[in-house]
Amino acid sequence: MSSVLIVDDAAFMRMMIKDILEKNGFEVAGEAANGEEAVTLYKEANPDLVTMDITMPDKDGLEALKEIKGIDPEAKVIMCSAMGQQSMVIEAIQMGAKDFIVKPFQSDRVLEAINKVMA
Amino acid sequence: MDANHVNAITRAAKSIMVSHLGMSVEVNAPYVTASDIASEQISVILGVNGELEGQIICSMKEDTAKSIVGTMMGGMDIQHLDDMSWSAIQEFGNWIAGTTATELSKEATTIDVTPPVINEGASSFHASSSFITLPLTSQIGDLNVHVSVKKSKALK
Ligand SMILES: [Mg+2]
Numbered sequence: 466m467s468s469v470l471i472v473d474d475a476a477f478m479r480m481m482i483k484d485i486l487e488k489n490g491f492e493v494a495g496e497a498a499n500g501e502e503a504v505t506l507y508k509e510a511n512p513d514l515v516t517m518d519i520t521m522p523d524k525d526g527l528e529a530l531k532e533i534k535g536i537d538p539e540a541k542v543i544m545c546s547a548m549g550q551q552s553m554v555i556e557a558i559q560m561g562a563k564d565f566i567v568k569p570f571q572s573d574r575v576l577e578a579i580n581k582v583m584a
Numbered sequence: 585m586d587a588n589h590v591n592a593i594t595r596a597a598k599s600i601m602v603s604h605l606g607m608s609v610e611v612n613a614p615y616v617t618a619s620d621i622a623s624e625q626i627s628v629i630l631g632v633n634g635e636l637e638g639q640i641i642c643s644m645k646e647d648t649a650k651s652i653v654g655t656m657m658g659g660m661d662i663q664h665l666d667d668m669s670w671s672a673i674q675e676f677g678n679w680i681a682g683t684t685a686t687e688l689s690k691e692a693t694t695i696d697v698t699p700p701v702i703n704e705g706a707s708s709f710h711a712s713s714s715f716i717t718l719p720l721t722s723q724i725g726d727l728n729v730h731v732s733v734k735k736s737k738a739l740k
Contacts, residue, residue, distance in 0.1 A: 469601070474699055475671045475672070475674060475675040475678070476667065476668060476671040477656070477668055477671040477672040477674075477675050478671075478675055479669065482635070490625070506640065520678060520682065520696075520697050520699055521699060522699045546682065546695070547678045547679045547681070547682020547683060547685075548685040548686060548696070548697060549685075549686040550683040550685055550686050550688075550689030550694060551689060552689065552694060566608075567682075568675075568678075568679060568682065569604045569679050
């Protein structure tokens with residue numbers, strides 16, 4: 466079973482993503498509410514995949530992505546952001562994100578992205 | 585404020601309310617408010633930075649917030665706004681501001697959005713520059729989007 470670390474400052478979004486994952490046979494490795502927690506939990510839990518919000522307090526998702534890729538260049542990170550401007554998508558992909566999901570999303574979009582990355 | 589910017593925010597608010605939440609929404613003509621605005625019971629405040637600087641404030645009555653949260657949770661009846669509901673309404677503000685960022689990028693304007701803050705209780709906001717208010721009416725009540733942004737002085 467693949468394990469996923471969910472990163473979003475909104476408890477509501479973490480609940481939504483957790484629900485999609487658990488209904489589809491994924492294991493939740495942990496939940497982080499900011500970039501700092503995300504990096505710490507990544508090191509501790511070593512998940513197969515990360516869903517990463519961008520707009521978060523303290524440390525945003527792009528900074529966390531950079532640090533996680535620094536720790537583990539093979540890390541699989543899918544961005545999940547309400548901001549979907551092309552410049553940001555390109556920046557995230559160049560920094561090593563595997564996909565970029567724009568919020569609000571349909572659960573199918575999340576599953577499609579995860580299945581593609583885990584294939 | 586640039587008319588293109590107002591249009592981008594209008595498209596963003598409509599897209600969230602109509603396409604995602606499935607509400608039928610009427611967008612009334614935006615108007616300029618002085619630097620003081622009276623807000624409703626619940627306001628989500630988001631900072632804007634990048635090529636524009638300022639705030640986006642989404643203001644609504646408590647019942648409207650409960651309807652929005654209920655819809656976001658997949659059609660639940662929300663009697664009372666608990667911590668999860670507050671988180672949902674913050675995220676609702678983030679969706680509107682984030683979609684605004686996407687729409688503004690199509691007008692060659694790049695902004696970044698800061699995490700949402702909630703103001704509970706009717707109050708008034710004061711800013712150094714004027715606000716544009718975008719009034720939306722829907723079956724679940726009114727949503728006013730107040731925007732105060734100006735071109736950033738410190739452009740990259
Ligand atoms: Mg966020």
